[in-house]
Amino acid sequence: MAFAVASDEVLGTFVPVAVYWIYSGIYVLLGDFKEYRLHTKAEEDAKNVVSKSTVVKGVLVQQAFQIVVSLSLFTAVSDDSGRKPPEGSSFLKVAIQFAVAMFVLDTWQYFIHRYMHINKSLYKHIHSKHHTLVVPYAYGALYNHPLEGLLLDTVGGALSFVVSGMTPRTGIFFFCFATVKTVDDHCGLWLPGNLLHLFFSNNTAYHDVHHQLYGTKYNFSQPFFVTWDRVLGTYMPYSIEKREEGGFEVRPIKVKS
Known part of the structure; x- marks a missing residue:
């Protein structure tokens, strides 16, 4: 099937990519606001062992x-009968599709992500690439081994799309939202008034806890809720404290092994 230049399928494919770079770019501009950083710039430079150009x-x-x-x-799921897909969906239907897609994506990513930590070979050769960013930053959110990116994000996104039954048009909004959420989770800033922090x-x-050495066995959930961590005992609580020199520090609260 040939796609129209501005079809929902094309927009659903390319708009989330554009959103990734635009939204992470905003955080780059805010990155030197030391009063909101979870790690100092010196820590970022010292602990991260990969260059920013390599990350890009x-x-x-x-x-x-x-x-x-x-x-x-x-192409596989589109309607080839020549009929136009039904226009419009009720708010309730879209909300249910979002909820289902979020649950499917969270579930898939939790168990695949956790297994990549349990399996030493997978961690060493694949998932450790993402953890070279000990101090995460926004545009490093999707810095993964290509196989991990394909399995964790791409397949997970495809499953959430298919299982939820959403249309390509609804998918535009869902994947843009998921992209914004993922970038925000890696931005390294604790900004006042962040609505995502209010609702999630x-x-x-x-x-950030998960990216630290003490937290690699905890906080696997992503990108929306912490449900699976709480249910399966991999949730690590923490506190957020102000640093004297400016910014914030995430302090883990010890949990039983």
């Missing part, structure tokens, strides 16, 4: 995979 290249590779899989998926306990500080 790695993210672009993963997004290229996502584009190919997304277009292939839309799976947030910047929560995910």
Whole structure:
């Protein structure tokens, strides 16, 4: 099937990519606001063992995979009968589709993500690439091994789309929202008035715990809720404290092994 230049399928494929770079770019502009950082700039430079140019290249590779899989998926599930898809969906229907998609994506990513930590070979050769960013930042959110990106994000996104039954048009909004949420979780800033922090306990500080050495066995949930961590005992509580020199510090609260 050939796609129209501005079809919902094309927009659903490319708009989330644009949103990723635009939204993370905003955080880059805010990145020097030391009063909101969870780690100092010195810590970021010292602890992260990969260059920012390498991170950009790695993210672009993963997004290229996502584009190919997304277009292939839309081709497979699109209506070839020549009939126009029904226009409009009720708010309730879309809300239910969002809820189902969020649950499916959270479930898929929790168990795949956790297994990548349990399996030493997978962690060493694949998932450890993402953890080279000990101090996360916004545009490093999708810095993964290509296989991890394909399995965790691309396949997870495809499953959430298919299982929820959402249309390509609804998918535009869902995947843009998921992209914004993922970038926000990795931004490394604790900004006042952040609405995502108000509505989601799976947030910047929560995910920062997972990126630290003490938290690699905890806080696997992403990108929306912390449900699976709480249910399966992998939730690590924490507190957020102000640093004297400015900014914030995430302090883990010890849990039983």
